[in-house]
Amino acid sequence: MNELGIREVTSVEEYVAELSELLIAVVEDGASIGFLPPLSREDAEAYWAGVPDPNVRLFIAVIDNRIVGTVQLQLCGKANGRHRAEIAKLMAHPDYRRRGIGRALMQEAEKSAKQSGITTLVLDTRDGDPSNLLYASLGFVLAGSIPQYARSADGELHATNLYYKL
Numbered sequence: 610m611n612e613l614g615i616r617e618v619t620s621v622e623e624y625v626a627e628l629s630e631l632l633i634a635v636v637e638d639g640a641s642i643g644f645l646p647p648l649s650r651e652d653a654e655a656y657w658a659g660v661p662d663p664n665v666r667l668f669i670a671v672i673d674n675r676i677v678g679t680v681q682l683q684l685c686g687k688a689n690g691r692h693r694a695e696i697a698k699l700m701a702h703p704d705y706r707r708r709g710i711g712r713a714l715m716q717e718a719e720k721s722a723k724q725s726g727i728t729t730l731v732l733d734t735r736d737g738d739p740s741n742l743l744y745a746s747l748g749f750v751l752a753g754s755i756p757q758y759a760r761s762a763d764g765e766l767h768a769t770n771l772y773y774k775l
Contacts, residue, residue: 613677614671623624633650634655641759646762664685666684668721679700679714680698681720699711723758730749736754747774
């Protein structure tokens with residue numbers, strides 16, 4: 610594998626096309642990240658255009674100048690929640706999975722959170738997905754599960770697991 614680079618992106622404009630391709634690929638592969646296939650390019654681009662926000666930190670994973678993964682650290686803007694953030698939209702391109710991309714992205718997001726004084730991280734993921742193993746291996750604790758939370762492409766409803774890390 611060529612060298613993996615992780616970096617924070619403060620403006621998505623120059624990356625919208627690549628990020629949209631990534632989003633479409635992971636949705637087509639069955640990822641439970643809020644979208645159902647088929648995801649149009651227009652919808653993917655509209656999603657990424659809406660991501661820039663002062664409370665959202667976007668990290669990308671790059672191999673050979675290609676974006677192969679991403680994750681968001683969504684800081685809580687509420688006065689009583691400025692110590693917490695949510696990990697969201699962790700993605701690794703299907704052609705690049707099992708290469709440590711998700712782990713590297715999570716570690717970078719967590720490092721950024723710590724540097725900002727964030728003491729509580731939360732996330733959710735579909736029950737049964739491989740991401741559950743990743744989150745547990747990174748020290749996230751399963752807080753509980755909500756049944757029938759997310760619909761998949763075949764119409765089936767799946768539970769989601771809620772995790773936290775202090």
